[in-house]
Amino acid sequence: MATTTLPDMYNSVPLTIPSHIRLTQDELLAFPAFKSWISRLTSSLQAENNPDGYRLQAMEVTNVVRFGSTKIGFVMLNAVVRDADNGMSLPGAVLLRGPSVGILPLLHPKNTPKDNLWAILTLQPRLPGATVSMAEIPAGMLDDHGSFVSAAAKEIEEEVGIVISEVKLINLSELALEGSSLLDKTGAKESVGLANAVPTGAEQANQKLDGLFSSAGLLDEILTYHAFVHEVEEGELNPWKGRLTGLRDKGERITLKLVKFDDLWKTTRDTKALCAWGLWKGLKEEGRLPY
Known part of the structure; x- marks a missing residue:
């Protein structure tokens, strides 16, 4: 189990990748579907779009599927998103595959x-x-x-x-x-x-x-x-x-x-x-x- 943080542009959210999953943080950050999703989510959680103050607190990769030996096809992750009072969380299972x-x-x-x-x-x-x-x-x-x-x-x-x-x-x-x-x-x-x-x-x-x-x-x-x-x-x-x-x-x-x-x-x-x-x-x- 390895926990790092996303870059500042994504609010330095803690990211966990279990040791049994063959995926590095660099690979995840380079995966087009992840880049698109995290960029849109970060924008959506900005104050003017988010009256309940939902905040992305952490993420954990739960699975990865590759096409062939190297190309990433799908990434499954769990995102922890809670409101401003930390009293309500949103369903966090996300399957990333791209457009x-x-x-x-x-x-x-x-x-x-x-x-x-x-x-x-x-x-x-x-x-x-x-x-x-x-x-x-x-x-x-x-x-x-x-x-x-x-x-x-x-x-x-x-x-x-x-x-x-x-x-x-x-x-x-x-x-x-x-x-x-x-x-x-x-x-x-x-x-x-x-x-x-x-x-x-x-x-x-x-x-x-x-x-x-x-x-x-x-x-x-x-x-x-x-x-x-x-x-x-x-x-x-x-x-x-x-x-x-x-x-x-x-x-x-x-x-x-x-x-x-x-x-x-x-x-x-x-x-x-x-x-x-x-x-x-x-x-x-x-x-x-x-x-």
Whole structure:
């Protein structure tokens, strides 16, 4: 068991890493998901945002999962946060994994009405969901692609088999946030359950990562939703059904399922799909979709 302190910029909070966990403080501080989370939490606990005086008093790392032998994938920790009177504590279990992208792929048969849209769902095994055939929209963690836009384009290519120009991607999350009447006077996104995450690399220093929290009671994950419309000949819809895709060298075996866009909300238990569907619908009603 080793206890150190975080840097002054994070208020010198005591940090404990048990000896059985293969993780150093330097590795934790360099982990993009941790840097983003601790920066946003430190800001949120400032006096003007924190009328109850909640204060981060200590943290302990409880687990780490690596991708391969070196790269950190997930970090689980317990944060001790108490109010100004030290009489109330907040639930402190936190799973850090970083930002992700969700993509709503739509097919539009040429020479038909613009609202004649078909959504592409992927069917693939999801062990945490106790199923070998979860119907969902393509999604993935932001890793080495450099930005949400390029990550979204890569996911589309890997899971759906379409090579698409990034300029055709529609950032639903960003459009939904623009001009929202629920933002506070400073434009802070926390007031509507959104967050402006700290960029995960120097090359992204000027990028805003606006998105939705997938499960804010446990995960730091912020999902940014994109959509795109792919034009096809009307007779080309059937070949998309049951098509096999995915990266075999990553253990992916993905089958595609085609559903009418208007029926998407009742054909899946995937909340990512429902969020993307709802964002598209809301933006369309307000006439703010660039399609």
